[in-house]
């Protein structure tokens with residue numbers, strides 16, 4: 001196995017501290033990076049060796065906790081999955097996630113997302129009552145497969161940073177929250193679709209979404225939120241027809 | 252200082268904290284629950300758990316077998332009354348999660364699937380592909396959103412417990428977003444703040460696992476138990492310590508040394524089993540302590556593979572085939588390709604043991620109660636103890652659920668004893684002390700020590716002297732060094748003196764927690780003159796049941812090393828015996 005390659009990289013990092021800065025600014029750090037590193041390793045190097053005042057979120061360093069979303073050279077990325085070797089230039093620009101208010105440096109506000117996630121009732125609303133003592137609900141691998149992909153969302157919010165609709169209409173529930181509603185709607189154990197549908201159908205953003213698919217492109221977990229949105233929109237349209245044009249038909 | 256009143260305050264919103272919160276909300280919707288966490292709940296490190304959660308459900312299994320696997324796996328240091336409670340509750344808790352929507356992997360008939368795990372005689376590990384902890388955490392978090400009585404304080408860093416009149420009556424916490432200190436007054440407090448693997452440099456643990464919860468309880472005067480038992484996981488990626496789940500071996504992956512030998516047979520885990528036909532509790536399905544120790548042996552013999560990241564052995568999964576790997580171990584494949592540039596479908600993966608889990612923690616009884624009235628603990632920060640000297644993989648996720656709930660029930664019972672809270676002024680004075688401690692960090696300008704510098708010295712010491720095999724000499728040196736670092740910690744300087752999202756301050760506080768815990772680990776290890784489970788001494792190689800079938804309890808001292816007390820292990824039906832991991836021999 002070959003020796004590890006090292007390269008000096010200039011990291012241009014957006015800095016903003018509301019207590020001391022009137023506006024965001026950029027600060028450049030020169031970091032000796034191993035090629036196998038990710039951008040997060042470079043930030044940790046800065047924090048430990050160059051500038052302890054830099055703030056950013058991280059925990060797992062394995063792309064599963066969803067903390068470290070940021071813009072790397074203008075693209076929404078997990079800093080722990082943005083590999084140095086993919087940036088051939090000697091310079092990398094790191095900024096906080098787009099479309100969210102900056103709290104400080106690379107830290108953006110999560111509150112809006114959490115509120116939206118909670119609003120779609122992202123939990124099982126059981127179709128039938130069954131006590132725990134009666135054992136598990138049966139679910140075949142095929143039934144599981146129907147929604148499995150949408151359970152993989154790590155709430156990293158990269159899809160919001162990429163979404164042109166969210167940039168325009170901040171009220172838009174957004175790709176991840178809608179995918180999560182879809183996840184439970186598709187679960188064979190669930191009977192809560194009507195309750196979730198009320199929230200989703202009244203969201204103008206859903207109807208405005210132009211399916212450019214930017215969300216699915218940046219999603220590090222291949223959740224395909226654009227696909228979920230499409231499906232949910234079709235289902236909502238059918239609901240609407242049933243209710244307004246064919247009221248004799250049951251949903 | 253703003254005062255927030257709650258009936259129960261929970262520190263930590265990982266698997267254990269969330270389970271406790273839900274149990275409280277379900278038991279009584281009128282309870283005011285404050286769920287305090289230094290990160291958003293879904294960032295908690297439970298999300299990183301891959302392999303699965305153990306609980307008896309299949310007809311070929313029995314509670315007795317899960318009991319004996321756990322007690323033997325723990326090298327008889329587990330409290331057997333606690334294990335019994337745990338085993339009994341486990342299937343209910345895992346089924347409860349299923350009812351909350353957890354996407355467990357399934358058999359063709361729609362029942363929940365189970366997989367083999369190290370040290371378990373029967374397949375009993377429930378899994379959701381290789382993202383089990385992730386799905387458990389998100390299922391719990393999302394379910395918690397149902398309950399309006401769970402009030403979350405996300406990104407609040409707990410700094411001190413409020414102890415007055417001999418009872419825990421709340422805590423102080425910094426709101427990270429503003430830097431403001433808040434005082435939580437509560438009838439009961441549950442600590443569920445996770446482990447402290449970050450005191451070691453090479454670990455599967457995330458950045459947040461700095462032993463804060465253990466340190467909170469410890470500093471408040473309640474002891475830490477069995478801290479010397481630190482688990483190495485045998486299969487970590489060599490460059491950054493990312494875990495490859497035990498499920499890799501459960502599904503049939505095998506370990507080779509540089510000569511292509513299945514070396515585990517040379518360490519009492521043989522005879523060799525045919526490739527692709529794993530035998531439970533044998534070879535690659537031995538327990539973690541034994542496998543990590545075997546790696547050390549191979550390293551000493553010069554049988555390891557040299558890589559740019561140091562000595563490794565090889566984990567070969569190629570014979571499982573792409574389809575099975577993608578179905579059962581998709582994350583493992585992704586992690587290997589992304590972080591190591593190697594595909595387990597095509598080549599063996601170099602791996603080495605990595606610090607993974609702390610068996611020790613806040614001393615609690617079977618009811619999850621600490622010795623401090625009003626204070627309860629659950630999850631990795633607690634030591635009940637079911638894990639003894641070596642945790643069996645997949646018992647921990649279940650433990651979060653069983654004892655998270657148990658802590659909640661005990662907290663409710665404590666509230667029902669209707670003790671009158673101490674006066675507001677007395678509690679406020681305590682809170683003020685905590686605030687002053689933080690303020691002192693801001694005021695000091697002549698400190699000479701750097702936070703990252705001290706942290707590095709601590710990690711180097713732990714790695715060098717408190718690893719898989721330990722010696723009296725090394726441990727004595729480590730004790731001295733950690734004591735020195737604790738003193739020097741008084742001279743650290745904050746570079747960042749602002750308040751909003753000050754991660755320099757967080758790191759300073761976390762370093763303080765880790766140093767306190769590290770001292771309990773090193774002193775406990777130095778004084779335990781035997782080899783048991785994950786604690787292996789080259790100078791005391793045998794288990795000593797006559798003198799040391801005992802838990803160690805470390806009592807905090809602000810400037811001196813901890814005092815160690817010993818407590819008998821609860822033995823009900825399984826007398827200490829020989830750990831046999833050569834199942835095929837019989």
Ligand SMILES: Cc1cc2nc3c(=O)[nH]c(=O)nc-3n(C[C@H](O)[C@H](O)[C@H](O)COP(=O)(O)OP(=O)(O)OC[C@H]3O[C@@H](n4cnc5c(N)ncnc54)[C@H](O)[C@@H]3O)c2cc1C
Nearest residue numbers: 263264265267289297302303409444445630631645647648
């Ligand atoms: C990579 C990996 C894989 C694993 N795989 C398995 C497996 O397959 N099966 C198994 O059984 N076990 C597994 N384990 C072990 C198991 O996952 C952990 O022991 C368990 O998830 C710990 O959960 P917890 O709720 O105790 O703590 P965590 O999930 O770590 O949560 C701790 C919580 O405490 C909070 N907190 C900490 N300090 C403070 C503070 N000062 N103030 C406020 N809040 C604070 C954090 O914000 C967080 O919410 C694995 C562990 C790792 C690291």
Ligand code: SF4
Nearest residue numbers: 153154156157159219
């Ligand atoms: S859908 Fe994908 S990009 Fe969006 S939050 Fe979830 S994991 Fe992140």
Ligand code: FES
Nearest residue numbers: 060061066068080
């Ligand atoms: S640090 Fe957890 S996703 Fe990047």
